[in-house]
Amino acid sequence: xxxxxxxxxxxxxxxxxxxxxxxxxxxxxxxxxxxxxxxxxxxxxxxxxxxxxxxxxxxxxxxxxxxxxxxxxxxxxxxxxxxxxxxxxxxxxxxxxxxxxxxxxxxxxxxxxxxxxxxxxxxxxxxxxxxxxxxxxxxxxxxxxxxxxxxxxxxxxxxxxxxxxxxxxxxxxxxxxxxxxxxxxxxxxxxxxxxxxxxxxxxxxxxxxxxxxxxxxxxxxxxxxxxxxxxxxxxxxxxxxxxxxxxxxxxxxxxxxxxxxxxxxxxxxxxxxxxxxxxxxxxxxxxxxxxxxxxxxxxxxxxxxxxxxxxxxxxxxxxxxxxxxxxxxxxxxxxxxxxxxxxxxxxxxxxxxxxxxxxxxxxxxxxxxxxxxxxxxxxxxxxxxxxxxxxxxxxxxxxxxxxxxxxxxxxxxxxxxxxxxxxxxxxxxxxxxxxxxxxxxxxxxxxxx
Ligand SMILES: [Zn+2]
Numbered sequence: 001x002x003x004x005x006x007x008x009x010x011x012x013x014x015x016x017x018x019x020x021x022x023x024x025x026x027x028x029x030x031x032x033x034x035x036x037x038x039x040x041x042x043x044x045x046x047x048x049x050x051x052x053x054x055x056x057x058x059x060x061x062x063x064x065x066x067x068x069x070x071x072x073x074x075x076x077x078x079x080x081x082x083x084x085x086x087x088x089x090x091x092x093x094x095x096x097x098x099x100x101x102x103x104x105x106x107x108x109x110x111x112x113x114x115x116x117x118x119x120x121x122x123x124x125x126x127x128x129x130x131x132x133x134x135x136x137x138x139x140x141x142x143x144x145x146x147x148x149x150x151x152x153x154x155x156x157x158x159x160x161x162x163x164x165x166x167x168x169x170x171x172x173x174x175x176x177x178x179x180x181x182x183x184x185x186x187x188x189x190x191x192x193x194x195x196x197x198x199x200x201x202x203x204x205x206x207x208x209x210x211x212x213x214x215x216x217x218x219x220x221x222x223x224x225x226x227x228x229x230x231x232x233x234x235x236x237x238x239x240x241x242x243x244x245x246x247x248x249x250x251x252x253x254x255x256x257x258x259x260x261x262x263x264x265x266x267x268x269x270x271x272x273x274x275x276x277x278x279x280x281x282x283x284x285x286x287x288x289x290x291x292x293x294x295x296x297x298x299x300x301x302x303x304x305x306x307x308x309x310x311x312x313x314x315x316x317x318x319x320x321x322x323x324x325x326x327x328x329x330x331x332x333x334x335x336x337x338x339x340x341x342x343x344x345x346x347x348x349x350x351x352x353x354x355x356x357x358x359x360x361x362x363x364x365x366x367x368x369x370x371x372x373x374x375x376x377x378x379x380x381x382x383x384x385x386x387x388x389x390x391x392x393x394x395x396x397x398x399x400x401x402x403x404x405x406x407x408x409x410x411x412x413x414x415x416x417x418x419x420x421x422x423x424x425x426x427x428x429x430x431x432x433x434x435x436x437x438x439x440x441x442x443x444x445x446x447x448x449x
Pocket of ligand 1: 096143
């Protein structure tokens with residue numbers, strides 16, 4: 001029998017120790033008493049300074065970190081978690097996910113969402129959120145869903161504790177030209193789509209502003225615009241420029257009015273430069289960025305969020321015949337070019353964040369990108385910074401997440417061994433805490449489903 005615990009995952013009846021902890025947590029929560037926990041960290045990675053500390057204690061009260069150090073005052077009744085034989089890192093952050101599309105995009109065909117209601121799609125997304133958290137990612141920046149606002153529903157259900165998943169920051173919908181990279185395309189012209197499948201379409205600077213006003217009102221945390229065509233969209237070409245510079249400038253200006261940052265999908269060199277010149281916070285994919293684009297990104301402090309792992313999954317799907325043929329044609333040669341341009345951008349010192357385009361590859365596979373980032377020019381510390389301190393900076397939430405410091409959320413992960421020597425260790429996270437609640441702990445895994 002499985003019991004669901006608020007924030008504690010599934011606990012098998014009979015797993016007495018775990019169940020007891022959960023019940024104590026619930027009792028404390030009900031009594032309004034903040035749980036006090038001390039985590040003993042053998043090694044602690046600080047991405048802010050790029051250093052590793054040893055023999056640290058992390059004092060956690062409720063969902064926040066209270067103190068960190070070798071010698072800190074610890075209350076007598078604190079719960080202890082011993083990670084003295086492990087390396088502890090801040091909870092990881094994936095800056096480019098699509099958690100709220102259910103399992104419809106598994107075979108790469110966006111039309112599959114038409115076979116289901118929006119409710120079915122968002123409920124299918126519940127496991128996506130769970131496995132993403134359980135792969136070590138305590139926060140994601142989700143950058144678009146075909147069924148508009150499904151991501152808002154998923155974010156809020158996680159935040160309430162109804163389901164488990166990473167803390168989500170969401171886009172609400174794709175802001176895209178009609179027939180463009182973020183649109184549902186390929187259907188006959190006389191097919192009338194439901195409202196939520198063309199919610200973000202805009203075809204002038206003022207229409208862009210109107211959509212952003214709607215999204216801000218409906219709870220978006222940031223805005224996702226499509227500057228160029230896409231790989232995984234019918235009738236769209238990565239080489240085509242879609243939004244004009246004026247439309248992108250309108251997007252950035254209008255988003256700023258609501259305190260929102262803009263992420264721009266862009267594959268070709270001109271679309272990338274248009275987005276940077278317009279003032280977006282990050283360029284997604286940045287596949288064919290040229291030297292001028294790299295220099296511009298560095299000058300403006302624009303993040304590049306390059307999904308250099310997912311080519312593995314696109315090629316595999318191609319070999320298995322599970323990806324539409326036109327998508328594979330779009331993708332030809334782009335993967336390797338993107339990886340070489342990633343190397344150039346790293347060497348040039350451009351700000352880099354960690355984003356995988358999760359949903360292209362199976363949910364839970366985000367950690368696999370770390371090894372590719374190191375293979376293509378990053379040091380292991382740079383790859384970790386991309387997924388922690390840099391990601392938090394891109395999100396505008398450095399005061400809450402991205403490193404293990406007093407005042408921030410108690411989001412921690414731990415691994416055996418040294419990820420600075422072998423970054424692929426991050427594919428096997430053994431301990432996960434989000435906001436003070438433990439979701440995974442070696443030895444207790446058998447009790448979880
Ligand atoms: Zn994407």
